[in-house]
Amino acid sequence: MLELKNIVFEVPVDEHSSKTKRIIDDLSLTIEDGKFTVITGPNGGGKSTLAKLIMGIEQPTSGTILFNGEDVTHASITERANLGIGYGFQQPARFKGMKVKKLLELAAGKRLPALQCNEYLSKVGLCSAAYLTREVDKSLSGGEVKRIEIATMLARDPKLAIYDEPEAGIDLWSFDRLTETFRDIHEARDDRSIVIISHQERIIQLADDIVCLRDGRIEDAGPRDEIMPKLGLADRAQFGCTLTTPTELHLTKIPTTC
Structure with a gap:
């Protein structure tokens, strides 16, 4: 269980200001x-900042963060990862010289057979034969790197998985696969928690609970069936939510046929 208590995070107005x-x-x-x-x-409501505070990328100005009863407020990213917290960046890093298979193995903490790697990649809409030996460098598109990072999260299988806008840079076909993957993970592992930062209605509809954040405060929160009716079309625009339709995803589709 993750508990955030009276979390405050402040930053200087500018570099030289008190x-x-x-x-x-x-x-x-x-x-x-x-x-x-x-x-x-x-946008600007504090969603990504909140995710970074949970992972330890940022440190709160005040307040307490507990994970399974342990105070991790000032724990490092590595310490939190060892406790079972995983994080998917909105803009994943690239690793020149690092091949996809090796990256998956590092995430899993063990050697992986090609068949298992293929399973992780196929869940995010990538063909194992085309990607396992590729380097995670500038030769990959932003969408490809994003999907590879999500595959590494699947390989790591954290107790708490945090995804910051996983749909960003993903084409429509892969987005369909991605929503199915999140649904499958949730249904298969009832001891694992998933936190997703998202504006996409189809991802929001998968949730058990919805938290609406505005100006760094929780404006509304509760079970999906309680919160979704409040997010009418006008409210969706207010909260920054969007409908997922082919016309809204203007990205190149990458074939996954092996």
Whole structure:
């Protein structure tokens, strides 16, 4: 279980100023084990910052973060990863000289047979034969790198998986596969928790719980069936939510046929 208690995160207004701007404002949130939680809201509302605070990429100005009862407020990224927290970046890093298979093995912490690697890649819409021996460098598109990172998260299988806008840079066909993958993971592992930062309605509809964040505060939160009716078309625009249709995903489709 993840518990955030009275979290505050402030940053300087500018490089030389003593004044600060509050990005996360006295936020408290509990994510139960086995829950699929989607955090949504307008751009600039603090969603990605909140995800980084959970992972330890940023440190809170004040407040407490507990994971399975252990205080991890000031724990390092490595310490949190060892406890079972995983993080998928909105813009994944590239690793020149690192092949996809090796990256999957590092994530899993063990050698992996090609068949298992193929399973992880196919779940994110990539053909193993075309990608296992490729380097995770500039030769890959942003969408390809994003899908490979999600595959490494599947290989790692963390207790708490945090995905920051996993749909970003993903074509429509792969987005369909991705939503199916999130659904399958959630249904297969009731002891694993998923937190996704997203504006996409189809991802929001997968959630057990929805958290609407605005100006660093929780504006609304609760079970999907309770929150979704409040997100009418006008409210979707207000919260920054979008409908997932082919016309909204103007990205090149990458064939996955082997």
